[in-house]
Amino acid sequence: MNNLATSDEAGSLPYNPGMSHAEILIPFSLPPAELAVDLLQQLHTPALAMLAGRARPEPEVQPADTFMRSLPHERWLAARCGLPVAGDDSPPLAPLLLEAFGQSPAVGRWFVLQPVHIHIARDHLVLTDQRQLALEEADSRVLYDIAAPLFAEAGLQLAWGDALTWFLRADDWDGLRTATPDAAAGHNIDIWMPKGPHERAWRKIQNEVQMHWFGHPLNDAREARGLRPVNSLWLWGGAAAQTRAPARIFSHGINLASWHAAFRPYAGHAGSAGSAAELPRDATRTLAVLDALAHAWLSSDWGTWLAGMQALEAQWFAPLLEGVKSGQHDSLSLVLSDDTRLLQLSVTRGALRRFWRKPGLTPLLPPVS
Numbered sequence: 137m138n139n140l141a142t143s144d145e146a147g148s149l150p151y152n153p154g155m156s157h158a159e160i161l162i163p164f165s166l167p168p169a170e171l172a173v174d175l176l177q178q179l180h181t182p183a184l185a186m187l188a189g190r191a192r193p194e195p196e197v198q199p200a201d202t203f204m205r206s207l208p209h210e211r212w213l214a215a216r217c218g219l220p221v222a223g224d225d226s227p228p229l230a231p232l233l234l235e236a237f238g239q240s241p242a243v244g245r246w247f248v249l250q251p252v253h254i255h256i257a258r259d260h261l262v263l264t265d266q267r268q269l270a271l272e273e274a275d276s277r278v279l280y281d282i283a284a285p286l287f288a289e290a291g292l293q294l295a296w297g298d299a300l301t302w303f304l305r306a307d308d309w310d311g312l313r314t315a316t317p318d319a320a321a322g323h324n325i326d327i328w329m330p331k332g333p334h335e336r337a338w339r340k341i342q343n344e345v346q347m348h349w350f351g352h353p354l355n356d357a358r359e360a361r362g363l364r365p366v367n368s369l370w371l372w373g374g375a376a377a378q379t380r381a382p383a384r385i386f387s388h389g390i391n392l393a394s395w396h397a398a399f400r401p402y403a404g405h406a407g408s409a410g411s412a413a414e415l416p417r418d419a420t421r422t423l424a425v426l427d428a429l430a431h432a433w434l435s436s437d438w439g440t441w442l443a444g445m446q447a448l449e450a451q452w453f454a455p456l457l458e459g460v461k462s463g464q465h466d467s468l469s470l471v472l473s474d475d476t477r478l479l480q481l482s483v484t485r486g487a488l489r490r491f492w493r494k495p496g497l498t499p500l501l502p503p504v505s
Contacts, residue, residue, distance in 0.1 A: 157422070162471065163425075163427050163430055164473065167474070168474060172502055176497045181497070183457040188496065189493050191470070193479065205315035206319050208477060213227075227373065228379055233248060244293075249294070250369065253266075254367055264364065265431055265435065282345070312331070313332045342371075388403060390406075413451075428448075429448075456470075477502065
């Protein structure tokens with residue numbers, strides 16, 4: 137009898153097209169090494185403990201370089217999209233994101249361009265988390281209209297996506313290595329700035345835009361309302377317009393927001409869900425991305441992080457555990473990450489019967505060096 141089970145490139149349980157498999161990616165769900173024991177001891181997550189204790193762990197993914205220009209979950213998602221993954225560059229997502237925003241460029245080299253706030257520390261500059269920018273479309277349009285002619289003068293073209301996501305066409309900028317905003321967030325931006333050919337050209341146009349935005353009434357009004365000024369731009373995701381993902385591998389895509397929108401054309405049905413109970417019953421292979429922990433982790437707000445993990449226990453881990461027990465999901469993979477590690481825990485209904493494996497959160501601890 138022919139065995140149809142297969143394994144995909146990013147690693148998971150063998151997948152049988154006739155069975156139901158759910159992959160749940162939760163960025164920033166692994167605590168930092170120095171706080172891991174204390175934080176995990178404060179969690180009351182019996183469903184997660186059962187899934188973690190009974191699951192079959194895949195080999196943990198750890199980078200050789202702590203200054204990689206993308207995060208582990210971003211590289212995992214890029215691999216799921218069938219895109220090339222390089223530690224010294226951000227995933228080449230710009231053309232896919234353009235397509236997700238209803239545009240299909242036929243030619244050119246495109247980058248994602250995002251308005252951001254860069255904090256001026258005592259002796260360096262720090263990129264802040266863009267999620268907290270609270271930039272509305274009307275204000276973003278004002279800033280975009282200021283920047284567009286400056287780029288045009290330099291022979292570059294801007295395209296609009298939404299308030300937080302613009303695009304830049306720079307056909308000659310092949311080889312320019314960039315970092316994702318989340319990889320750089322909270323750090324001195326010097327080592328995360330674009331590197332390689334045309335980095336000086338980028339810094340020149342970036343400085344011109346910053347000067348035109350500095351002291352603009354829009355930013356003065358934002359500061360008066362207690363908001364951070366939008367004082368810079370972040371460049372990443374460069375790729376040729378012809379870059380495309382392969383045929384879809386998921387029947388359903390859930391919560392694929394932000395740059396994960398690149399998956400929309402490659403999942404049979406894209407949607408949103410606030411809990412695992414809302415996952416579609418007819419799904420054969422589901423990818424769900426739960427990124428509510430990102431800001432708390434990046435800002436070291438561990439009280440909020442713990443509360444977020446408890447919410448995930450109620451809304452996702454407990455229903456997912458019941459889903460495997462009841463047969464709604466034949467197999468389940470939890471993909472957990474922080475800024476350097478990625479841990480994949482795969483479980484089946486049969487694995488839950490391994491009573492000799494004690495439930496617990498020990499698999500989430502960093503490996504002992």
